[in-house]
Amino acid sequence: MAGKKTFPNGTIQYTFKRSGLLEKPIYLTFDNEVEGDAFAQRLDLLLDNGIVPTEYQSKSGTSTIGELIRQYERDAHPSPKDRGVLKTVYETHGSQHLAGITVDWVDEWIRKMKREEKLAPSTIRSKIGAMARCTDWGLRQKILLLPDRPFRTLPDGYSQYTELDGKLAGCTRVDVERDRRLEDGEFEQVLDMIAAGVLPRKQRPLQLEHLPALRCMFTLAVESAMRMREMYTLTLEQVVLKKSTVFLDKTKNGDKRQVPLTTPAAAAIKSYMESRALPAGRPENMLFPWWDGNPSEQALHRTTDYLSGLYEGIFEAAGCPGLRFHDLRHEAVSRLFERTNLTDTEIMKISGHKSQKQIMRYLNLRGSTVASRLW
DSSP states (O other), rough: OEEEEEEETEEEEEEETTTOOSSOOOEEESHHHHHHHHHHHHHHHHHTTTTGGGSSSSSSSOOOOHHHHHHHHHHHHHHHHHHHHEEEEEHHHTBBBBBGGOOOHHHHHHHHHHHTOOOOOHHHHHHHHHHHHHHHHHTTSSSSOOOTTTTTTTOTTSSSSSHHHHHHHOOOOOOOOOOOOOOOOHHHHHHHHHHOOOESSSSSSSOOOOOOHHHHHHHHHHHHHOOHHHHTTOOOGGGGGGTTTTEEEEEETTTOOOEEEOOOOOOOOOHHTOOOOOOTOOOOOOOSSOOOOOOHHHHHHHHHHHHHHHHHHHHHHHOOOTOTTTTTHHHHHHHHHHHHOOOHHHHHHTTTTSSHHHHHTOOOOOOHHHTOOOO
């Protein structure tokens, strides 16, 4: 409710204060009390709903989601994953005014992502999470005001499809947690297929290139829990075999970390180094031959897509149906739990996971392994 004060000359001053919404009070003066009361009532209603009229908004120069995202990317150095997600938000909602971001707006956006775009729950959480981090930064920088914190007050399960969502969308999307692990003999089958050097195909067999590199990276993935991009961007300086350690400075979440090497992992790198050969034009300090050193997201995505498709072809030809390269990270994390006495925290330090919940998604213990520990 606006404060109201009448001056000796008959004018009426209205004062509007909203902690967390207005940077400073709004003072308005009227000569006509009836007119002033009517205006104050309308403005109070807008402010109560978290809406600040344009003429009373902060003059920070940032008024839309698109402008906020650009400033966030420029000044806050978000993770590569968040940059990719925010790019899609920029394309679809960049023109949305920040003053209009309310609980109702966020709820409606989530409904549209389910009912119109038919996005998976994990994709919805990625978009909401990225925007939450972006707006948190904006709040700290006093670029925007979000009194309801609409991205942080969502209930558990907000990304899951309700029965009505499924009916209106024509389908119900659910999270699919992969639990594919290497079965007995599959590790050797893949190595044998790489050693053969040729993938059988209907039209023409595919001659594989860089066989030692393919073998090394496959072994390293199973033994170290490193992500594909973390491996193919490695430089020689990052690999210290004397300490059996790889030092990562280009990770998915933006943090640096040290990855200890198992004996098989260190042996695989040492063996590969004896025959390492890079194509012309590649930086001389690259460990593997596929990435040209271009740091742009487009170049990195091209390399990832190429290697993902190549390994899927190798896995299929090796008789490992349904196996994907990222499954090897699940395999590696599960082996760390099964074969070592490391604590959860120590394993998270190796894998780069930020929380217990995240690493549990990558842990797929075999029933036989768990059974062997029972009495």
